[in-house]
Amino acid sequence: MTLDVEAARSEQAIGLDHLWDRLRHVEQRVRAAVRERRTSDPDPDDPYRGQYLTPQAVERILATPASAWSPGMGLGEPPAPPPGSRIERLTGTFGLLPLDLELLLVAMAPDIDTRFERLYGYLNDDLTLRRPTIGLALELCGLPGAGAGRFRFSAHAPLIAGGLLETTEPERPLLSRGLRVPDRVTAHLLGDDELDSALYGLVRVGRDADGRPPEPTRRIGAAASSAGGLVHLLDKGGNAGRLAVEALVGIGRQPLVLDVAAFAARPADTTVRALAREARLSGSGVVLGPLDGLEPQRPERARLLRELCADLAGVPLIVHGTQAWDPLWAPDSPVVIAVPPLSPRQRAEQWARALSGSQGPSDGSSRQGGHAALGDEFAAAVATYRLDENQVAKAAGVAIRTAAAERRPPSADDLRAAVRAQNGAGLARLARRIEPAVGxxxxxxxxxxxxxxxxxxxxxxxxxxxxxxxxxxxxxxxxxxxxxxxxxxxxxxxxxxxxxxxxxxxxxxxxxxxxxxxxxxxxxxxxxxxxxxxxxxxxxxxxxxxxxxxxxxxxxxxxxxxxxxxxxxxxxxxxxxxxxxxxxxxxxxxxxxxxxxxxxxxxxxxxxPVPDEEQRRALWDRCLGPQIPRGDDLDLEFCARRFELAGGSIRACAVTAAYLAAETGRPLTMAQLVSAVMQEYRKLGRLVLESEFGPWLDQQWHSA
The missing domain is CATH 3.40.50.300 (P-loop containing nucleotide triphosphate hydrolases)
Known part of the structure; x- marks a missing residue:
């Protein structure tokens, strides 16, 4: 491990040395251009240079031939990138020509050395333009503005399409437009591996909690590393998101896990371009899912997914979800791999990893022993749930925090409550949600x-x-x-x-x-x-x-x-x-x-069925409950024997009688209970017969 780190540091040092050499070569070109400009300028020391144009300067401009001016000629060719350096990998990954690399370095120079800002302002004949224009960049590379070099700045050219170079002020003529290198590209060439700040809150790097690479998933990895790199994992209840991360790590790619909700909410153009550039710069693969959350059946979301797939062409992209793939979602068809559901043992292991805060294998082998690691009570509590890895991690975190607030270990009830908290509000808008309170x-x-x-x-x-x-x-x-x-x-x-x-x-x-x-x-x-x-x-x-x-x-x-x-x-x-x-x-x-x-x-x-007498007696006792004080004359056997009511009606009678007892402030009496039954009979449209109510009927009439 130490040798690998030392080798990586050595390669980085060699790459930085080469970068400085290339920038010194750019500086020589700039110096030559400044000397040439001063030679042809009748008043090179004018302090107001660039703020006005004299008639003599107009005549000089008109007399200047439209041929190529090559200040860099005679300075020698720049050194070739050393094998394995970041510049060499950048050239190969983005398909850059030697000219593209020279143009990129010319544009990047002010971000590394502030002297270039003033020098470019002088060469632009405008001290407010401190970055090179397209015309100046071509000039420093010894190319005419009307030549083929201008086409290296078209929308489909590698520098522009790959997001390595940006043009400013598009309303200006092409040669007058400014050039800017994104900060992430400059930072990458200087050895920085931090994610692009434009992707914060949108992308996370998938890896094991203990830093060890997980076991590779060979079939998915082989499909992702093939030409095109687009793979769709049809999730049938398995752990597709984790398998995607494992597959990318297995083929030596850093997994960039894309947050679906954040991706759908952000502007598409800048987000997709920044993600594609980051994946190519860092040699990463991208994981997108669950696809259902993106709602690709909506036309605008389908276009967003298609743009992402097009910009990530050649980059391993693994999409997972429960929906079947629509060919309209991408220019190329993906390799579709079905992910079978997890076994009960695998689900128990998944929960055990989440509760312990460690990640382990998901292929059925476990260092902790499956159900035994989770505990029988916990395993039974989570056996019926269907959650993906992120939902399991969130639920486990909620259960642990709930128990910690009460200074006790997590229980099975904590897990159940935490799982219920993962349910989305979509169904609650279409149906009435009831949290069970009975057993x-x-x-x-x-x-x-x-x-x-x-x-x-x-x-x-x-x-x-x-x-x-x-x-x-x-x-x-x-x-x-x-x-x-x-x-x-x-x-x-x-x-x-x-x-x-x-x-x-x-x-x-x-x-x-x-x-x-x-x-x-x-x-x-x-x-x-x-x-x-x-x-x-x-x-x-x-x-x-x-x-x-x-x-x-x-x-x-x-x-x-x-x-x-x-x-x-x-x-x-x-x-x-x-x-x-x-x-x-x-x-x-x-x-x-x-x-x-x-x-x-x-x-x-x-x-x-309608309850019989014995069941009605139990229902009366259950519905009245132990909290309601009962009078000495309360005869539940009489109620069960005489009143053939269903359980719902018995509960309604018990509630009505409880209100009557609460009004008097005394224990519940038989008269109040019979009065509640009479009210229920009237609601049901049933006749009030003496054969059912017996002596209580006369009492009810007299009290009425």
Whole structure:
């Protein structure tokens, strides 16, 4: 390692010595030009030179022939760049001719030696022009302004196209335009390896936290180093961003990881040019992703991506995302490589690395032992989540800081809360977000229904292994989603059960508001649903379609355009549900109204019957809770036996009775509870019968 460092320092010293030699050669040309100018100037010591033009000077200008003036002739050719020096690499990388290099050094001289500012001002016959013009640069290189040298400043010439040289004052004639070398180019030739300041907040250098290069990903690296260098990693749940960084390091390239959001927000022309120049100067490759965040389906973003790919031609560019590549996004087609999803062990290792603050291999081998390194409780807590490496790192950081604020080690609950914080707001704008606050103990359901709910949670926890690794749902564009149907009368606990399942998985519940989905205009309903499904695939949450039979109804015989459109909606939903990658729950009061084709695509069907007497007794006790003070005459067995109500209605009665008790300031009485039941009966449109209310009916009438 020490020998490598010493060799690099020696090469840098040789390169700097050569740079000084070349600048001394430029200085000799400038001195010769100054001598020639003073010889032909009748009053070279005029202190107001360059501020006015005398008639004699006009005559002298008119008498000057338009042929080439070559002050550099006879000074000898500049020395050739030493092998391995920065100037030699710059020449090869950007395809510069010897003339291009001379022009670059002439333009760069004032940035290194301030004497050149005044000398150029004198030669420009304008002391305010302290940088060389195109005409002066060609003159110092011994070329005529009307010759072929002027074409080295065209938009497609290497110096200008590569961003090594910039022209100022474009409104002036070509030969009068100023030349400027960007600070990053000068700093690079002087040995500085810091990123261009124009890229701060936009690009980071990808590397391991401990400084060691990661294991190379050979196939991706080989594709990136081939002609063109454009690779698209089709991410199917793997760690595509990390693999891209590993691949570039494996082929000896420094990875420049581009922030998608910042890239889309900045001016395209300056950003793309600065990035392309930096990649070529530093011998780097570029990583862009996830592509979904750039939204390349939008025309202006597609143009931005195309410009980036065009300017980075020949530079290894690895793009990753879940979207398939569109040929319109780049002049050349990329090499497409699918990245399979991580195994449960790899996910556990990823979390272990993030929590410990160290990065390790992502190919399945681990120095820490997979799940054992993370801990069984932690491994189970994160098993259902689908996050990329950056999201995992952010979630782990949030969990660690949350625990540190309370002076304790991180817990599984900290991880779950941190993961929920990574969910974007896109789905929350289309559906109502609920953070679960209930658990299994809050449910009162038949054993068969509870078993079906636990099966749903089990499927969601192990779907990556069963559907991904074991390929139990192959082909046909089928996704890795889990879809359940909760069928039963209103108030039987369907929505609450979905909340409990979400809590078991450590996720949030997103309830779709059908009023924001269904649209009277043809095609709009499908667009609204597509937005919901697309956003739901990007978050770790459970999607709930309440009263799903409104949009998942049976297809009918086509009699008019309305029937045809309704059938198109159903056909779209059938296809979209099958390709869905998330967790969705449909609830319905009328299972018979659902299309049979939807039933076939369901993974779990849970029936929610009206509760029996024993369950109603448990519901009354659960809904009233331990906090409400109860009177001695409270008879919950009577309520369970006489009032055949669903769980939702029992909860409504309990809330109404609690308000009545709060008004009196005394414990809850049976009369108040029966009064609440009577109000619920009226809401439901049910008759108030003496056979149900018994002696409490007369008391209610008398109190009324």
């Amino acid at each position: 299994w103990d809050d449910l009162v359901l038949p054993e068969a229904t509870s078993r079906q709910l636990r099966e749903l949670a089990l499927r969601a926890s192990h779907r990556d292994q069963v559907l991904g690794q074991w390929r139990m749902r192959p082909g046909g564009g089928r996704g890795h989603g889990v879809i359940a149907l909760f069928a039963g009368e209103s108030g039987t606990g369907k929505t609450m059960s979905a909340e409990v399942v979400a809590a078991e998985l450590g996720m949030e519940l997103y309830v779709v508001d059908l009023s924001t989905v269904v649209d009277k205009y043809i095609g709009e309903t499908e667009k609204n649903l597509e937005r919901i499904f697309a956003e739901a695939a990007q978050v770790n949450g459970v999607l709930l379609f309440d009263e799903a039979d409104a949009i998942f109804g049976k297809r009918s015989q086509v009699k008019d355009a309305h029937d045809r459109h309704a059938n198109v909606e159903s056909a779209y939903l059938l296809q979209r549900m099958e390709s869905f990658d998330g967790i969705a729950v449909l609830t319905t009061n009328l299972r018979a109204n659902l299309d049979q084709a939807f039933t076939r695509r369901l993974d779990v069907i849970a029936e929610f």
